[in-house]
Amino acid sequence: xxxxxxxxxxxxxxxxxxxxxxxxxxxxxxxxxxxxxxxxxxxxxxxxxxxxxxxxxxxxxxxxxxxxxxxxxxxxxxxxxxxxxxxxxxxxxxxxxxxxxxxxxxxxxxxxxxxxxxxxxxxxxxxxxxxxxxxx
Amino acid sequence: xxxxxxxxxxxxxxxxxxxxxxxxxxxxxxxxxxxxxxxxxxxxxxxxxxxxxxxxxxxxxxxxxxxxxxxxxxxxxxxxxxxxxxxxxxxxxxxxxxxxxxxxxxxxxxxxxxxxxxxxxxxxxxxxxxx
Numbered sequence: 001x002x003x004x005x006x007x008x009x010x011x012x013x014x015x016x017x018x019x020x021x022x023x024x025x026x027x028x029x030x031x032x033x034x035x036x037x038x039x040x041x042x043x044x045x046x047x048x049x050x051x052x053x054x055x056x057x058x059x060x061x062x063x064x065x066x067x068x069x070x071x072x073x074x075x076x077x078x079x080x081x082x083x084x085x086x087x088x089x090x091x092x093x094x095x096x097x098x099x100x101x102x103x104x105x106x107x108x109x110x111x112x113x114x115x116x117x118x119x120x121x122x123x124x125x126x127x128x129x130x131x132x133x134x135x136x
Numbered sequence: 137x138x139x140x141x142x143x144x145x146x147x148x149x150x151x152x153x154x155x156x157x158x159x160x161x162x163x164x165x166x167x168x169x170x171x172x173x174x175x176x177x178x179x180x181x182x183x184x185x186x187x188x189x190x191x192x193x194x195x196x197x198x199x200x201x202x203x204x205x206x207x208x209x210x211x212x213x214x215x216x217x218x219x220x221x222x223x224x225x226x227x228x229x230x231x232x233x234x235x236x237x238x239x240x241x242x243x244x245x246x247x248x249x250x251x252x253x254x255x256x257x258x259x260x261x262x263x264x265x266x267x
Contacts, residue, residue, distance in 0.1 A: 015154065022157035026164065033168040046244040048251035054173040065243075100173055105244030109237040112246070116263060120183045129247050130175040 039075060041066040046105035047134035054128055059096045061087065061124075065103035069111055080114040087122035098126040176250050178261065193230045195221075199249055201240035214248060221256035236264040 041064040054060055063083065064072040071078055073086055091097050099119060103112060119127065197217075198206040205212050207220060225231055233253055237246050253261055 016150075019150065019153035019157050022154055022161055026157060026161040029161065029164055029168075033164075046247040048176055048247055048254075050176070050251055050254035051174045052177050054175070057173070060173060098177075100175060103243045105242065105247070107243040108239065109241040109243060109246055110239035112243055113237070113239070116180060120180050123182065125180040125182060127178045127180055128173070128175040129178065129250065130173060131247055131251075133174065 040064040040102060041070060041072050043067070043102060043104040044106075045102065045130055045132045048129075048131040049134050051131055051133060054098060054100060056096075059094055060098050060100050060128075061090050062100050062102055062130075063115060065101065065107050065111060065115070067104040067106050069108065071111070071115070080111065080118060083115060083118035084122040087119060087124045091122055091124040097124055098128055099124050100128045100130050102130040176247065176254060178250070178263070180263070189232060193228065193232055195224060195231055195233050197233050197235045197249070197253075199235070199237045199241050199245060201238045201242075203242060203245035205249060214245075214252065217249065217252040218256045221253060221258055225256065225258060230260075231258075232260040232262055233258050234262045234264055 040062065043064065043066055062073070064070075066072075071080055071083070073083070078086070087099065101112070101115065116127075119125070195208050196206075197208075200206070203214065205214055205217060207217060212220060221233065235246075235249065235253070250261065
């Protein structure tokens, strides 16, 4: 009785479709990453502990406020009275809009308060005070 | 003189294709900066939405230009605000904390005050206009 059968299984992983898989991954990452659109102003963010992540970058608008009191949206310096027009159109285009205020830690509250008023006028009510994690 | 050479099918070598694609993938992974925006979330009241609130349910929290905090009329150190608010919220869970900042207050001080309130799990925070 001969039980000596030769097992001949091809044990190679097929590599022919490997480039396709990798390319797909590449394209996936390229599509999902949002590049930084605006450079903003030179600021030093305040520190806080109880911070939360912003839900999505696509639903975020930034307002930059520098130490000197300059206000910038999308790399354009604007006056505080004009925030409402910009924010109103943004808010109309995206109801889920969250406004992220990136203000310098030594900026004055008077201006921040002006921004609050403008945002209320523009009906953009979801706000986020951008801050860094404080380590203690 | 026969110079007829048969063309034996030109093929692009595909064996290194995977390596090239990997290289591209890694390049993009490394060069994309993922900076997640973090911060203190707050929701502003809508325009013209002013509610009458009982005086007992309001706790005024004032912060001046030097960063000194006045909580309900008494001066308090910024780092103690958290505990004090916690205590007061335990007494009255309907408490609304009204934060009022001076025009010249530093934004950093204001953010640390809001952070203190958030850490005390205060959900009802009202922001009054700077004076």
